[in-house]
Structure formats: structure tokens, C-alpha cells
Amino acid sequence: MKDTAIKAARLAGKLLIDNLGKITSRDVERKRKFDFVTEIDLESERLIINTIKQRFPEHAIFSEESAKESVRGQYRWIIDPLDGTTNYIHGYPAFAVSIALEFKQEIILGVIYDPLRDELFYAKKGGGAFLNGKAIHVSHISELKDSLLATGFPFRVKEYLDIYLKAFASLFHRVSGIRRAGSAALDFAHLACGRCDGFWEIGLSPWDIAAGSVLIEEAGGLITDFGGGHRHIWTGNVVAGNKFIHDEVLKVVKEVFQDSLD
Numbered sequence: 001m002k003d004t005a006i007k008a009a010r011l012a013g014k015l016l017i018d019n020l021g022k023i024t025s026r027d028v029e030r031k032r033k034f035d036f037v038t039e040i041d042l043e044s045e046r047l048i049i050n051t052i053k054q055r056f057p058e059h060a061i062f063s064e065e066s067a068k069e070s071v072r073g074q075y076r077w078i079i080d081p082l083d084g085t086t087n088y089i090h091g092y093p094a095f096a097v098s099i100a101l102e103f104k105q106e107i108i109l110g111v112i113y114d115p116l117r118d119e120l121f122y123a124k125k126g127g128g129a130f131l132n133g134k135a136i137h138v139s140h141i142s143e144l145k146d147s148l149l150a151t152g153f154p155f156r157v158k159e160y161l162d163i164y165l166k167a168f169a170s171l172f173h174r175v176s177g178i179r180r181a182g183s184a185a186l187d188f189a190h191l192a193c194g195r196c197d198g199f200w201e202i203g204l205s206p207w208d209i210a211a212g213s214v215l216i217e218e219a220g221g222l223i224t225d226f227g228g229g230h231r232h233i234w235t236g237n238v239v240a241g242n243k244f245i246h247d248e249v250l251k252v253v254k255e256v257f258q259d260s261l262d
Contacts, residue, residue, distance in 0.1 A: 001056070002124060005077075005099045005111040008051035012044040012081055012097045013115030016088065023089050038089065041065055044081035048099060052077055062102075064207045076102045080207035084183035098185040100210035107233070110211030112189045121189040123218035131193050138221040138242040139194035147197035147245045149178045150187040154202040164202055167256040171200075171249065188212025191240055192219035198241030198249045209233045212240075222246040226253050 019040050045065045052059065056075065063079035077099065082088055084095030093116050101109035108125040121136070123129035129136050141147050149171060154160045172178055179196065181187065184204055190196050192215045210233055216223045223240040225232040228250055232238045239250045 001075075001101055002109055002111075002122065004052060004055045005101065005109060006113075006120065006122060008048040009097045009099055009111045009113035009120065011051060012048050013113045015044050015047060016040065016082060016095065016097070017115045020088070021091055038082075038085060040088070041082045041085055044097065045079065048079055048081055048097070049077075062206065064205065074104065078102060078107075078207050078210040080185060080205075080211075083185040083208060084181075087182045092182065094181040094183045094186055096183055096185040096189070098207065098211040100207075100214065102210070107210050107214045110214040112185045112211050112215065114186060114189070119189070121192065121215055123192075123215040125214060125218070127218065129192050129215050129219035131189075136193040136219050138192060138216065138219050139197045139245075141197045141242065142244040144174050144245060144248040145176065147175050147241075147248075148195075149175050149198045149200070149241075149245075149249065150191065150196045151178055151180055151199065152182070152184055152187070152201040152204075153180060160202050163256060167200070167253055170252050170256060174248075174252070184208045185212055188216055188240065191221060192216050198239075198245035200239045200249055200253055202237050204236040204238060206233050206236075209236070209238060216240050224250065226250075226257055228254075 023038055042065055045063050049061055060076040062076055080098040082095060083098050088095045097113045099111045100107050110123050112121040119131060121131050154164050187199050191199050213223050213233060221242050223232060225235050226237045239253055241249055
């Protein structure tokens with residue numbers, strides 16, 4: 001299953017690279033306000049699903065561009081064929097393929113592939129986390145003032161912008177820096193290998209989070225919802241980090257959001 005996920009991610013990544021810079025306005029559709037899809041998203045998804053179905057035809061699929069097939073079976077693949085579509089449209093160099101596998105409602109496998117850097121992140125439940133075959137771990141930064149955080153603006157739920165900015169301001173004054181690259185999957189992967197120390201975001205989708213969640217946990221990190229529970233994949237509200245920074249960020253998020261979000 002891991003080998004199939006890696007094969008699918010690499011094939012999709014090659015497709016993305018081969019078509020980078022070739023997108024025109026005629027190739028872009030608006031799924032909803034501020035949320036876009038291209039033919040490359042759809043083609044990448046088809047390629048991933050076909051690769052999985054050739055090997056595991058009985059497995060269920062839950063993917064961003066065909067989310068209707070979301071019935072849970074024993075095994076279900078959760079797929080983002082192009083995380084960072086807006087970046088991709090503009091040629092901004094931050095996008096990825098994200099593939100996770102769920103077994104009996106638990107995420108057991110995650111693969112995130114950055115085709116621009118040829119960086120393949122993967123993790124199996126109980127088996128550790130890896131980047132291009134080498135074990136990775138979250139950072140050891142223990143003080144919030146020394147930490148680098150990643151985040152994403154709530155573009156799908158802009159009604160939360162004001163409260164999000166309150167959290168941003170509160171954390172901004174307490175950390176060494178905050179980055180917003182536009183691909184949650186890459187943020188999770190970079191957190192897992194220690195390139196940043198913490199993360200928070202509102203209103204993500206399951207395919208944004210699933211692969212990254214097992215990657216972070218297997219790299220020794222923590223990932224929760226805004227209440228500190230484990231419904232983050234389904235609420236879309238995420239706090240993650242190493243064990244020190246996660247708890248500090250979560251404390252701020254709880255103070256700001258209180259009962260307004262899960």
C-alpha cells in the first residue's frame with residue numbers, strides 16, 4: 001500500500017511539473033468563491049485513483065475533486081491531487097500531492113510529494129516518518145519566542161477572518177516568525193522534518209490534513225483540533241507542532257476562539 005501511494009504520488013508529481021506554466025484562464029474553473037480547480041487537478045486525481053484502483057479495486061476513495069465517493073469501507077484513500085492550486089496557477093513554487101490511507105476510520109499511511117524539490121515524505125502508523133528514505137523528526141525548539149510558525153489564511157471561511165487575525169496578532173508578538181506559503185500539505189511536511197515548529201489553520205478539508213496528520217505524529221509531533229481533541233481531520237480546525245510549541249499555540253488559539261469553533 002505504501003509503495004502504491006508513493007508510485008501514485010510520483011506519477012502525479014511528474015504530471016504537475018510537465019504542465020507547470022501552461023495553465024491559462026480558460027483552463028481554470030471556480031468551484032466556489034476564492035476556490036479554483038484546473039484540468040490538471042482533475043487529471044492528477046484520475047491518475048492517482050487509477051493507480052490505486054489497479055492494485056486495490058475494492059478500496060474506497062475520498063478525493064477533493066470527486067468527494068461524492070466518500071463511503072467508508074475497511075480501507076479508504078483520502079487524496080488531494082494538487083494541494084496549492086492557486087499557487088500552481090500563478091507558478092508560485094509551493095504545491096504538493098497528498099495521499100493518505102484510512103483503515104477502520106484511522107489514518108495509517110500518509111504520503112506528501114513536493115515535485116519541485118523531489119522531496120517525498122511518507123509515514124506509516126507505528127513505523128516512523130521519512131523524507132527520501134531518511135528518518136525525520138519534529139524540531140526541539142521549546143520556547144515559543146524562538147519558534148517559526150506556519151499558517152494559512154481562512155480563504156474558504158472568510159467570515160472568520162477577523163477572529164483569525166486576532167489569533168495571528170497574538171502569536172505574531174510571541175514568536176520569531178510566521179510563514180504563509182499556501183499549501184497546508186507542505187506546511188505539515190515541513191513541520192514533520194523540523195523546518196518549522198508549529199502550525200494552525202481554520203477551515204481545512206480532510207484531504208488537506210489526513211496525510212500530514214500521520215506524518216507529524218510519526219515524526220514525534222502533536223496535531224489536534226482547536227479544543228485539543230482529535231477531530232481535526234473532520235472539523236478542519238488544526239493546531240500542530242512539536243510537543244512544546246503545540247501546547248503553547250493551542251493555549252493562544254483557545255483563548256482567542258473560546259467556544260466559537262470546534
